[in-house]
Amino acid sequence: MSRAELTGYGLVRRYGGLTAVDNVNITVAPGKITGLIGPNGAGKSTLFSLLTGVEQPERGKVFLGRRNITRMRPDVRARRGLVQTFQVPSLFSSMTVADNLLVGAENRHRDYAGGLLGLAPHGNVKARQIVTRTLNSLGLEGFADETAGTLPTGALRLVELARALCARPDVLLLDEPASGLDGQETERLSVLLRQVAAEGVGVLLVDHDVELVFSVTDQVYAMVGGRVVAEGTPSVVRDDPTVRSVYLAQGPLA
Template identity: 70%
Template structure:
């Protein structure tokens, strides 16, 4: 399956006299995990908003493959394959886990042979009337192959036991895994993950790392921003470091970790300082 590269080209976003994103260039290729790090106020969240269409740039453009998507609404970008998870889980709290995934799967219709993770679990789920109502409001109608995708993702993420659980009753860690599952059900070309490890314990974080690698191996491009820099540096193929709205270093994770500007900016920040001073590191 051919997937497009996500590119930020000279993106600028100003709020009065403050330039939150200052001529940022970024490339997130398919089949690779790209990390985005930076201290609070670096412009990471604003850049994410520009990429997803929540905000519009004052200068520059966002490209998905050969298409300029800068003026497209977030829902249109999502249906074109640019799918996001949020810092605060945005599930339907009164729907079951399976029905939340079904809404995600129905948000983007196209062939997706074998499911995102290459599994072949038979479709056995049914949509609740409440989920059907949500889908009707979205102008969508559930189809057999879509429920199969949902069941495959539930199984692959170990969520089958909670498939019929009301999402709003789950703890934060489980909610994040469910939101990640819903994003997978949307069959993304590019997956934007905003603080996906927040609220996860060590075991759940390890599972997330494995899922990220497996997802990228299927050809999906992933852009991740997370304060868990150990997670970021352990899974990414390339990383961008932002400070004051600008990219100050980019490329190989080890090279970025050792960059003098990055090290000086993060010197007083314990998490990155610890990551940058592991045994054997310069």
């Protein structure tokens, strides 16, 4: 399976006098889980927004495969295969879980004018199949007809991930997917992420929980003050002196 790789070259973003992202290069390889760590204010969130298209870089380019997507809106990027989840789960709270997923699965059909005239079919068999398959593979069948707004946090996170998967991503960008989860649910999440990567999807994981990031990723970028201070396999980054000094305050790493 050949999926596209996400790359950012020389990304720069400033707010007033502060350089939030300072000349960062990053690659999210297909079939791999890439981690992004850093203390508060290190520029993780800004870099994430530059990749998803919520913000525009002042300098630098973002590529998905060979296509330059630097100036594309987030929804266009999503249709090209770059799908994100949010720190606060972003489910469509009045819709059922199945319909939430269906929105993701149908994102490449935009015959809105036809829909207005009542021409479009009610649903697409293929889209529904994708939804059913995804629900089953994540063990969410029982939730299919629940209204999303009533789900507990753990289920919300899973459903949001399922919805992202239904949009058939090449690259999945996850913003603190484990926040709000308890230990048990976090373990379950990391198992799922490995499954997703095994299917060829590139995953970028941003999280406060260094323990989780080191345990699940293949490649880690550590940011401090808007710059990448260390990159490599988890064991390399873990032993990096800068990273160690920054995270000393976070408690013993090993």
